Amino acid sequence: MHFKIVVLFSVLNFFTATWSFGLGLRHINGLIDISENFCINNRMIETYFVSEGITNSDQITTLKRNLDEDTTLSEFLISLAYCNKGTFSFAEKSLSTYEVKLFVRMFVAQDKKGKHDGFLNRYELQKLIGKGFNLKKNIKKLIKSEFKDKKRIHVLTYLAVILKHKPLGSGLDEEQIDECHILCDSYDQFLDSEYQQHLFGSLKHIVSKKYVNDLLDIHHVHPAPLELKELVIFWAEYNEAGVKVPFLTTEEVRNAMAQFTKFDQDKDGLLNFEEFSNLVVEEYSDPDAKALIKTFNPLKSRLMCAVMFLKVKLLNDVPRKTLAMLWDDDK
Incomplete structure (x- = not known):
């Protein structure tokens, strides 16, 4: 699933009237739960939006109308990160819009180096984490261990694991x-x-x-x-x-x-x-x-x-x- 460039800019412009939150683990897992082999249709996405407190009818209509058939969710996830979600709380650990945009596009760039199908294999994922992220070695090891039994890794599961092991920081x-x-x-x-x-x-x-x-x-x-x-x-x-x-x-x-x-x-x-x-x-x-x-x-x-x-x-x-x-x- 992807947005054509014109559609993407129109949706982002539509979201400008709201405010930026990013994505929490429940938002990512919610998409995983409603997908069938990571394929999401309009009916599924409407149910998801309601469950996450995205109740603005114009937003839902705009997103449903412009969804395409595809194997990736990259630009859609970036758009969703900008959207106001009623279930979001700043008190919960989440990925900011900065991180969603960066991490998703890093995933896509790695995907394009091989078979561009919206998935990474274990080797591609290990290469991305190993050379792409400047995280501490123990954090990288934890992230890689989450995928040791997976042959195909989707951007949603990738984001969920990155969020799970994201450093707390010093404040x-x-x-x-x-x-x-x-x-x-x-x-x-x-x-x-x-x-x-x-x-x-x-x-x-x-x-x-x-x-x-x-x-x-x-x-x-x-x-x-x-x-x-x-x-x-x-x-x-x-x-x-x-x-x-x-x-x-x-x-x-x-x-x-x-x-x-x-x-x-x-x-x-x-x-x-x-x-x-x-x-x-x-x-x-x-x-x-x-x-x-x-x-x-x-x-x-x-x-x-x-x-x-x-x-x-x-x-x-x-x-x-x-x-x-x-x-x-x-x-």
Whole structure:
């Protein structure tokens, strides 16, 4: 199954009005469960969309209409990663849209070197993992061991195993969060591609050098505040540079983004003062934190992005002077 180029761009453009999530294990396994020899028809995909909370009738109709008969799901999976899925939670381990796009296309590139049928044999898979990924040897060994009894490996099972063994990462310290804050300060409609490339340049250990350009070739589909949430999780997961105290673990970064998203009622990737106030009242027991609502009542016009919220979480007791700094437009 694949999208023709024109169809793919029309679908991605249609998804731009939503927000980027990526793919969790349940989304990948759900496709495996409904497929018959990895062949998925329109009836199956409609059932799958409903089960995963993709209930927008226009989205479902558009995807069903443009599905083709084929043995691969490559471009469809990339499109699905961009789609809003009601069952998605930032708190759960998942593959970001960056990873889905990169890992799927690495799989396809390897497939094209042999019999291009949408599958890899064990030798091709071992070559891709061995030379394509810059993972630790024990992680590579675990991934390869998952396929030792399989003669044909499909992109869905490949993604599921990659996700299963994906490194946890070091999380983010204050300095690293501040680096992301530069993106928060400088974005217009989309994140600053040049500075985003700078951040990703420190993560070249994800894949081998020949694939680095694929990772750094940034194509923005979603508005900056929404993509920023995914970017901080992605960086926390692949940060092996080490962290300084105080820092947030990768799990804490994920949970913070889940919390942020819960109170982002208009789903614009920003918390206005009312949304932030609701979060403080419900999530914080510290009386001083609750007092911040009244203290910053005049700042109702200010907006808090995901990185600013991480800084609040990092500082734990949320001192007034620090929060004032975060809300300062001139920082």
